[in-house]
Amino acid sequence: MAVSETHHVLARPVFDAPVKLLIVVAPYYKDIADKLVAGARAEIEAAGGAWDLVEVPGALEVPTAIAIAERLSNFDGYVALGCVIRGETTHYETVCNDSSRALQLMGLQGACIGNGILTVENREQAVVRADADGQNKGGGAAAAALHLIALTRRWGTARKGVGFRPGVGEEIRLAGTGKEPGTA
Template sequence: MAGPTHHILPLPDFDKPVKILIVASPYYKDISDHQIAGALAEIAKAGATHEIVHVPGALEIPTAIGIAARMGDFDGYVALGCVIRGETTHYDTVCNDSSRALQLLGLQGLCIGNGILTVENHAQAAVRADPAQMNKGGGAAAAALHLVALARKWGKAEKGVGFTRDILMAGDTIR
């Protein structure tokens, strides 16, 4: 009996350039290097450009993406890191908080592919990171690219939530 099959969407086509920011934590450098290699291959296949920044750990990845969204000029983001279970509950905190923060940024409209591995041991991480095996870095890049394509399909109309600041000029009336 064969295992489950997974359908992989073909990469989207873009008519305008796409710039992706890869935010990676090299805490486990061998894992990070494989994740980045997989992500770069997918980004290249889509004809996009990229920048890479490194942060100390998984908890810093969402913060770096938030800063880049406010201050940079990127269409999408790829979050790459690895959290391996240890002897304390710190694992749960790092996994949950980094994932939740990325999800909140995504819900604000950022196009993020989450490639932060959460595993029991280094062997599991190695299989998931290796571009020749599970290629989770490539999958995260593909997810970001698909979200960029959706954002472009639906337009970039600014939809504010809450109050807006209007400036009244001399002679204007309030209606």
């Protein structure tokens, strides 16, 4: 069982300026979600950060909520929380894979996300992973987001936006017209 294993844990990052994170949780298994949130909040507060919390219906909606916040708000990072317990159908694989893939893609675009969506075989595994006195995966997800925020601040300023950016000196022209956007 993974509880008896020991793992190296990075020292908590220190920030010169305040950090604000959005915790997005799918409370499908409310008792487990509450423990994950408690661990995340405690880790953020221990680093001197602030947090906001939103709930979404399920794990598949967590990445969408984070993507909306990344586009429309001013959070430094995000903590994705929830729990998916294997059932009798392949829906488990879909939810686990798609939510994880969406979070990873946003991370590759520069969003600082800690993934604390538990993917477990049974409720007992979830309880051990969610409990602050157990594996504290909510706190671990918050710590991951905080470390990514620290790297972002170390290496430069955060940039919003996704997709193609023209190189220095390149002009953006409307396809096929030879005209710049906004001109007649």
